[in-house]
Amino acid sequence: MKASTSLNTLSLRHFGIGIATMLIMASRANAHHAMDGQTPVTFAQGFMSGLAHPVIGLDHLMYLLIAAVLAFTLNGVARYLVPMLFVIATLGGTVFHIGAGNIPFVETLVALSVLVAGIIAFAKKSPAALVLAVVFVVSGIFHGYAYGEAIIGAETGTLLAYLIGFAMIQYLIIAGGIRALELITARSEGLQSLVTKLSSAVAILSGSIFVVLSMA
Numbered sequence: 001m002k003a004s005t006s007l008n009t010l011s012l013r014h015f016g017i018g019i020a021t022m023l024i025m026a027s028r029a030n031a032h033h034a035m036d037g038q039t040p041v042t043f044a045q046g047f048m049s050g051l052a053h054p055v056i057g058l059d060h061l062m063y064l065l066i067a068a069v070l071a072f073t074l075n076g077v078a079r080y081l082v083p084m085l086f087v088i089a090t091l092g093g094t095v096f097h098i099g100a101g102n103i104p105f106v107e108t109l110v111a112l113s114v115l116v117a118g119i120i121a122f123a124k125k126s127p128a129a130l131v132l133a134v135v136f137v138v139s140g141i142f143h144g145y146a147y148g149e150a151i152i153g154a155e156t157g158t159l160l161a162y163l164i165g166f167a168m169i170q171y172l173i174i175a176g177g178i179r180a181l182e183l184i185t186a187r188s189e190g191l192q193s194l195v196t197k198l199s200s201a202v203a204i205l206s207g208s209i210f211v212v213l214s215m216a
Contacts, residue, residue: 046158050165066117066203068177073126083174086136093144111210113139118203
C-alpha cells in the first residue's frame with residue numbers, strides 16, 4: 001500500500017512539474033505570434049500560423065487541455081465526438097470575425113471559458129453530454145473569434161489553410177489528452193482522479209488570472 005501511494009505521489013508530482021513547465025514555456029511563447037504579428041500571406045504560412053496559434057496562446061492551450069478532461073467523463077464514441085463541436089464552433093467564430101461580426105470583451109470571455117471549464121471539471125458530478133456540447137459550442141465561438149484577429153486581411157487560400165491548421169491541432173491536443181487519461185486510468189483510477197483534480201485546479205487558477213489580466 002505504501003509503495004503504491006508513493007508511486008502515485010511521485011507520478012502526480014511529475015505531472016505537476018510537467019504542467020508547470022508547459023505553462024511557463026507557453027507563457028513565454030505567447031508574447032510572439034507565429035508570424036511575428038504579420039498576417040500570413042501564403043498557404044504554408046496560413047497553415048503554420050493555424051497550427052501555432054492554439055499552442056502559443058496560453059488561454060487557448062489551457063482550454064484545450066481542460067476540454068480533454070471534460071470529454072473524458074463521457075462514455076463511448078461521445079468521448080471523441082462531442083469535442084468536435086468545439087472545433088467546429090471555433091471555425092464558425094473565426095468566420096464570424098472575418099465577416100465583420102463583433103463580440104465585445106472576447107478576451108475576457110475566453111478567459112472565463114477556461115475558468116468555467118475548470119470549475120465544471122472539478123465538480124464531483126460529471127456533466128451530461130448535451131450540457132458539455134453546449135459548453136463546447138459557446139466556448140468555441142469565443143475562441144474562434146479570438147483566432148480570427150490574426151488572419152484578417154488574408155487571401156481566401158491562406159484563410160482556408162489557417163482554418164485547417166488550427167482545427168487539426170485543437171482536435172489532436174484534445175484527443176491526445178483523452179487518450180492519455182485512458183492510459184492513466186488503465187494503470188490506476190486513483191492516479192487518474194488525482195490528475196483530473198490537479199488539471200482542474202490549474203485551469204481554475206489560470207482562468208482566474210486570465211480574467212484579471214484581460215480586464216486590466
